[in-house]
Amino acid sequence: MDDLRPVATAGQSYTFGYLDDQTKRMIRRALLKAVAIPGYQVPFASREMPMPYGWGTGGVQVTAACLTPEDCLKVIDQGADDTTNAVSIRKFFERVAGVATTERTPEASVIQTRHRVPETPLREDQILVYQVPIPEPLRFLEPRETEARKMHALEEYGLMHVKLYEDIARHGHIATSYAYPVKVEGRYVMDPSPIPKFDNPKLESPALQLFGAGREQRIYALPPHTRVVSLDFEDHPFEPSKADHPCALCGAEDSYLDEVITDDSGTRMYVCSDTDYCATRRDQIATTATGDRA
């Protein structure tokens, strides 16, 4: 039970990447359709995975369908590589696919992420897989799924702006700070999964971006260099926001920050949410400092 060697070397017969080949074909067909119609939610027959819903079953299935033995996998949970979700999914693929894993963004060929886009710019040879809890951006505005689909089909997205209107009326500004709705290639309105709106501009990327929602059984995609526009009003334009501090560890001023409360009297520090970005920067600073001394 505690044998965590890759199953192939452990002498058992196991399909590469856990899913059976028919399932992978089914998911790849859905992925192809999703790439062909950017932002459109493609239904797929989501499988039971050995982890609970809400832990990234959709993302895991998409990753499993994309992985090849040569791939190098990185898993992000809220920007971090060392939290429960990231560690267990990384271990899962080390075991069932035997692929190489990394915490360094530039080294990875497939990156599965929950709630963040890496700070390091992505390349054309990388795939970013998002875990999506609720793929339907109209869900809490229009409770009928049939009607929501009709609204997508007929491009009736006025209701999306009603939500933003309510934000401004109540808070004086657009208070939606994560899962901020975007319009893809001037056609489909899409929920970018619960990434902070700070990450929205990064959705226009050279990398292929795939979104998997396991419980909701939907897959959607952003092909490389797809036009992604965050919804807004003419007099209340979209603003990617972050805490107005530099990172307390690496001093970065351009990265998204987590607020960490450090004692009972409310002292707090702001640190990069992307642990790899922060660590790399600290290494560079250390190297430069040593270099200066030498």
Add this chain to the structure above:
Amino acid sequence: MVLRHLRARARCAGPGHAVTPLLDVRGIGKRYGSRLGCTGVSFDLWPGEVMGIVGESGSGKSTLLGCLSGHLAPDEGQVIFDTRDRGPVDTLGLSEPERRMLGRTDWAFVHQNPRDGLRMGISAGGNVGERLMAVGQRHYGAIRAEATDWLGRVEIAGDRIDDRPRDFSGGMQQRLQIARNLVTGPRLVFMDEPTGGLDVSVQARLLDLVRGLVREMGLSAVVVTHDLAVVRLLADRLMVMKDGRVVEAGLTDQVLDDPQDAYTQLLVSSVLQV
């Protein structure tokens, strides 16, 4: 027979510049299995005219209104609407996107129960602004100004703009629903028992308000009600329905003061006098 007479009269008496009716309904019929919803209903509606449809419960009024407004698919007949860009078009033959577009621009539907026509969890301003945003308005300040203006026109205080309709009284909800529907300047309004469930003094204010708006905006309207006082106040013309058929039609005062059909006579004499 009466109808033909009426059409001829409307053509002579109607607004001089209008050469085609706004709405031309021909032989609408709808069955629910073997039961009759309504059958053989035809009438013209001219710009600026209000048509009342009265009858008892189950007489096919609401079925007819559903067929006209596109909420129900009739089994037979035509609903020809004089569109802005293409002239008279049979709306039953329109594609769904076109019909829905019509439904949020030139047409409006006021439900009997405001809960059916409002989004109860969204502020009054958002409710009024929804149609504007649905047709592409993307300037928050402009949407808000328009919403404030419309709340004023339906006599809702400006400081209630950020309150949700569930905090409003029944009469206010109904007025909010009317504002939400009229904000895009529709040309044709369907109303299903607009004063149902309101007490008489609120009814009177609402009717007064609707009458004012109809005159001011030059709206055409089809009003379904079982309340003869409502049609007396609002409607220029009247159709009386019984068992899915139109039994009598004519100018409102004419029908109510000198009913010809036996059922209409019964209906008129059934009204309680205080």
